[in-house]
Amino acid sequence: MRPSVERVTAPLGALVLFLAIWEGLTRALDVPLYLVPPPSAVLSAGWAEASTLLVGALTTGRAALVGFALSAVLGVLAAIVLASSRLLERALYPYTVFLQTVPIVAIAPLLVLWFGPGLRAVAVSAFIVSVFPVIANALAGLRSVDPALRDLFRLYGASRTATLWKLELPSAVPEIVTGLRVASGLAVIGTIVGEFVAGFAEGAPGLGILVLSSYRQLRTDVLFAAVLAAAGLGLSLFAAVNLLGTILLRRWHASELQR
């Protein structure tokens, strides 16, 4: 039992120590509030702006979820298409790498033009940033199916769809989960960046907008609180994907056994 207790207490202890040093240093050196606020100031700012932050987190979370869902569905579909033929993979895969290297800040204005400001443009930004790891990992998974099992499916005259549903996709689940894990964090990053450029719309401002506005007012304590909320959002999405992975894989895959 001791190691499992330690798994919780050790990182918590490190956090408390870190916050204590931070608090102590900002007070001792008399650092101005707008440069680096002490944790206590961030906490009270977060408390005072709790409802704004909560609404912001909901707005941002919704866009991130939509973008992430698009990545999950379209990313796996794209991988299935690419895996269906070597020629298609050779012809198209290089362009999926483009998705990973495109500077999202540079094309975000385009997204506003095409999709209009607000949720849609922001979600598309999250999608563009997070889809590549899903495609790459799902493709690797679909490609690494046990050749003997492929032979067996052929021997028993399995149809193309049966092979996809009963063999290829189940085989690729561990890799797909890995791709989704990476995508979950990226989706939140893509959302915040998207909000910087495209987030101005009617309705509640997201966390990205809160970060921008608190920066302009030099409310660094609120800015910190908003950044923390965004990080919390990313963590929750990541935790949800992890939970999904554990549920899907716990009975058979090495990555989820006896941890």
Place this chain on the structure above:
Amino acid sequence: MQETTRAGIGVIVRGVRRVFPTGVEAVARLDLTVEAGSFVAFVGPSGCGKSTLLRLIADLDRPTEGSIAFEGGGARPSIAFVFQDPHLMPWRRVLENAALPLELAGVGERERTERALVALAEVGLADAAARFPRELSGGMRMRVSLARALVTEPDLLLLDEPFAALDELTRRRLDDQLRALWLKRGMTVLFVTHTLSEAAYLAERAIVFSKRPARIVADRTITLPRERAASIRSTAEFLAEEHALYEVLVQGEGG
């Protein structure tokens, strides 16, 4: 032993040659007739092309020249294949693994569950139906693989060094089980192995191959009783069979 459900099918290999795209010749122009319901062992040095021949018979690979035909078994003979390793689907329970061939053939869930349970019982694994492959020992996994092959009641069972990775005790136990299943079911069995004692113990006929490209260097009828038990392994007759196979195998290696 008269409850034979199917008599098995004959296999006729005519002038089959297989050259891989790399230029390697795995099987040299080969003629072979296997009678329906017989148990034949393919023996030969590792990498000699006997596994390739088995894949050709299963239609998992196409011959460069020649043809392979079946006698009996209707338009689409039922063929099953057991690989060197179990190759189970780790995300499926034992029962669902064993039922896979029926599922792919479109058999309804009730019937395939019933038949998979029968096949699992035949290899002594009825209790393990709800478990996952990773929870089983290597020998048990191989038996699931065997049950998966038997579940369609195949006319022809092809086994490619199926027990090679198992310890001696487990392997002998599985040899006994396989032989008993053959006596009961009467399907045609082609068994690839490089272990001479296993070939002599299991088969009615042993075909010895040369090193690559595979040619037949000996075709020997094993004259041992139909009912065989572990004790037979130490009899003079058995050792004589094993030695005779050894002699031709050495000749094949040299020539």
